[in-house]
Amino acid sequence: MVDQYEVIVVGGGLVGATVACGLANKGISVALLNKENPPRILPQSDHDLRVSALTQGSVNIMKGLGAWPEIVRRGVSPYRDMRVYDGAGNGCLHFDNTETHFQELGFIVENRVMVAGLWDLFESSDCGEVICADPVVAIAPHSLGRQLTLQSGRCIKAALVIAADGQHSSMRSQMGIGVRGWPYHQQGLVTTVSTTKDHQRTAWQRFLEQGPLAFLPLRNGQSSIVWTLGTARAKEYRDCSEVDFLAALTAASGGLLGEITGVATRAAFPLTFQHANSYTAEAFALVGDAAHTMHPLAGQGANAGLLDAAAIIELLVQAKERRRPLGSAHVLRRYERWRKGDNLVMMTTMDLLKRMYGVNDQPVVQLRSWGMNMINQSIVLKKMFNQYAMGLRSGLPKLAVK
Ligand SMILES: Cc1cc2nc3c(=O)[nH]c(=O)nc-3n(C[C@H](O)[C@H](O)[C@H](O)COP(=O)(O)OP(=O)(O)OC[C@H]3O[C@@H](n4cnc5c(N)ncnc54)[C@H](O)[C@@H]3O)c2cc1C
Numbered sequence: 434m435v436d437q438y439e440v441i442v443v444g445g446g447l448v449g450a451t452v453a454c455g456l457a458n459k460g461i462s463v464a465l466l467n468k469e470n471p472p473r474i475l476p477q478s479d480h481d482l483r484v485s486a487l488t489q490g491s492v493n494i495m496k497g498l499g500a501w502p503e504i505v506r507r508g509v510s511p512y513r514d515m516r517v518y519d520g521a522g523n524g525c526l527h528f529d530n531t532e533t534h535f536q537e538l539g540f541i542v543e544n545r546v547m548v549a550g551l552w553d554l555f556e557s558s559d560c561g562e563v564i565c566a567d568p569v570v571a572i573a574p575h576s577l578g579r580q581l582t583l584q585s586g587r588c589i590k591a592a593l594v595i596a597a598d599g600q601h602s603s604m605r606s607q608m609g610i611g612v613r614g615w616p617y618h619q620q621g622l623v624t625t626v627s628t629t630k631d632h633q634r635t636a637w638q639r640f641l642e643q644g645p646l647a648f649l650p651l652r653n654g655q656s657s658i659v660w661t662l663g664t665a666r667a668k669e670y671r672d673c674s675e676v677d678f679l680a681a682l683t684a685a686s687g688g689l690l691g692e693i694t695g696v697a698t699r700a701a702f703p704l705t706f707q708h709a710n711s712y713t714a715e716a717f718a719l720v721g722d723a724a725h726t727m728h729p730l731a732g733q734g735a736n737a738g739l740l741d742a743a744a745i746i747e748l749l750v751q752a753k754e755r756r757r758p759l760g761s762a763h764v765l766r767r768y769e770r771w772r773k774g775d776n777l778v779m780m781t782t783m784d785l786l787k788r789m790y791g792v793n794d795q796p797v798v799q800l801r802s803w804g805m806n807m808i809n810q811s812i813v814l815k816k817m818f819n820q821y822a823m824g825l826r827s828g829l830p831k832l833a834v835k
Pocket of ligand 1: 443444445446447448449466467468469483484485486487544568569597598599600603604621622623659702703720721722723729731732733734735736737738
C-alpha cells in the first residue's frame with residue numbers, strides 16, 4: 434500500500450474531485466479521501482435536490498479536465514436566458530446569449546452528476562488513489578510536508594494537504610484555522626417541481642420579502658427551485674402537506690411558470706456567510722466551501738470553489754514544472770493572494786444584494802426597481818453584468834478561460 438503522495442485532497446465533492454483530477458491529469462500523485470464512495474450509476478427517474486448553475490468559466494474548467502463529456506452523458510440542462518424580477522416593485526432584468534459568442538449562458542447540473550463524472554475520470558488515472566470511509570484522526574507536520582493518520586491506523590504523507598471537506602470542514606478545525614461570518618437566519622428550500630408553463634430554458638428568479646425564489650430549468654421539463662425563506666417559514670414549507678406547498682409556491686412565483694402541479698422531496702439548508710481567516714497554513718490549503726460559504730442568491734458558491742480548484746491546479750503544475758516544492762510557502766501565498774480577495778468581493782456582493790432586497794420600504798423598492806430597469810436598458814452595463822455572471826471576467830485561472 435502506498436503511503437506517500439505529492440498531494441492529499443480531503444473531501445471529494447465537486448471542488449475536491451476537480452482538484453484531484455486536475456493534478457492527476459498532469460502526473461502529480463494524489464490521494465483523494467472522502468467520507469464515502471459516491472454513486473456512479475444514477476437513477477434517471479429522479480433528480481438530485483442539489484443542483485448548481487454552472488457558469489461558462491466552470492464549464493471551461495470541466496472541459497479542460499476532460500470531465501465534461503462524461504458529465505454531459507449523464508445529463509445537463511443548458512439555459513439561454515435569465516429573467517430576474519423584483520416581487521415588490523416593477524424592476525426587471527433580462528439577460529440572454531445575444532451579447533456573447535456562446536449558445537447558452539450556462540448549464541444546470543445536478544451536483545451528483547458532476548461528482549460522478551469527476552470520480553470516474555480520477556479513477557481512470559494512473560496517478561490517483563481513492564480512500565473512502567477512513568476518516569482523518571490526526572494531521573501533523575512531517576519532513577515531507579504533512580502526515581495524516583487515518584482511523585484505520587494507516588499513515589499517509591504528502592508535500593501538501595488540500596482540504597475540500599465543505600462548510601463544516603473538520604480539517605480546517607484540526608489545523609486551528611478560524612472563520613468569520615454570521616448566520617442569515619434563513620434556509621434555502623430546495624426541491625424539483627412540475628409547472629403548467631414551459632420553462633423555456635430560462636433561469637427565473639423573483640425577489641420576495643423573505644428572500645429570492647429561483648426556478649432553474651431541468652432537462653426533463655421540470656424545474657429545480659431554491660426558495661430562500663426565514664428559518665421558521667422554511668421548516669413550515671418543508672414539512673407541510675403537498676397541497677399546501679403547491680398553493681404557497683404558485684402564489685410566491687407570481688405565475689411566472691403558471692401553476693405548480695407537482696413536487697418531489699423537499700430539503701432545506703441553513704444559509705451563512707462564512708470566510709476562513711486564512712486559506713493556507715504550512716503545507717496546507719483550503720478550497721471551496723471549506724474556505725468560503727456565501728448566500729446562494731446568484732448561484733455562485735460552487736463556481737467560486739471551482740475557480741479555487743483551477744487556481745491551485747495551475748500553481749501546483751507550474752511549481753512541479755519548475756521543480757519547486759509543491760507545499761512551499763511561496764506557492765501557497767500566491768494561491769491565497771489570488772483567490773481570497775476575489776472570493777471576498779463575490780461574497781460581499783451577494784451579501785449586499787441580500788440586504789438590499791430584504792428592505793420593503795417603498796422609496797427603497799422604487800429606487801432598486803429603477804436601478805434594475807436602468808441596467809436592463811444599458812447595453813454596456815448589461816454586458817458587464819452578463820460577463821461577470823457567466824464567469825468570464827479577467828484574472829481567471831487558465832483552465833477557466835477557453
Ligand atoms: C440551497 C443552496 C443552493 C445552491 N445553489 C448553487 C448554485 O446554483 N450554483 C453554485 O455555484 N453554488 C450553489 N450553491 C453552493 C454549492 O452547493 C457549494 O458551494 C458547493 O457544493 C461546495 O462544494 P465543495 O466541494 O466545496 O463542498 P461539498 O459539496 O460540501 O463537498 C464536501 C465533500 O467533502 C466530504 N467530506 C466532508 N467531511 C469529510 C471528512 N471529514 N473527511 C473526508 N471527506 C469529507 C463530503 O462527503 C463531500 O463529498 C448552493 C448552496 C445551497 C445551500
